[in-house]
Amino acid sequence: MPGLDRIDRRILAALQEDGRITNLELAEKIGMSATATAERVKRLSRDGFIVGYTARLDPLHLQRGLLVFVEIKLDRMNPEVFTTFAAAVKKAPEVLECHLIAGGFDYLVKARVRDMEAYREFLSEVLMTLPGVRETHTYPVMEEVKNTTVLPV
Template sequence: MDSDIDGLDRIDRKILTILQADGRITTTELAERIGLSATAAAERVKRLTRDGFIVGYRAELDPARIGRGLLVFVEVLLDRTSPDVFDAFATAVRRAPEVMECHMVAGGFDYLIKSRVRDMAAYRRFLADVILALPGVRETRTYAVMEEVKTFDRLPL
């Protein structure tokens, strides 16, 4: 591992690792775990936030408990690949709260969409009402997740 990744020292990386695992940790407990005073730990967290390494905090919810137990990935192929079609598609996707993630990709299709829905009936409605209504959509392929083998949103440092 690099000793200095974008200005991060060993302690900064440790802080970021700890905060990724537990964003609600107290400053006192964080300070104890990294071997600094509470004031020094708080100052480092402020700097990491100010410098854009920490971009927010959130609660992680259980998808099944809130009626979003089925995870689906949808490949989207557009009818044309031009800047105006890309822009219209991206604008519409950003407005669709049902779309958790959307990535433009290189390869045999244009976008990969991630969404969570209640069940297959809900997915069918999502496909018809949201995905196929997006501008420029020519074709889709859906992959319903049968088992989440590894879900990890923490970045290795």
């Protein structure tokens, strides 16, 4: 990875493991002074390697136990439809991720809802009302085998 040395990689790995680690704990973990560690973290943030910090929440505790993936086909393909669709989907709080896909459909949506009844409501009141949506195919998740945000560094 250009611009990253061994120490930078260790910092990034440690922060992915525990984003709440103190600078002092991080410095001890990587074997550097607290000042040098803080400067490296600032540089990694400034250079765009670190884009933010967040807490991972348990979806079951928040009544969001059903994870679904939805393939979406649009009725027409033009920049205006893509822009309008993207702006609308960003407003749907149930949608965790939305990706424009090359292949047999246009978008892949990852969403979390309470249960299948809530999904039916989400499908009819949100997804099917998005601009340009012609067709959807839904894949409810039966078991999450791996769910991580950790990138190899």
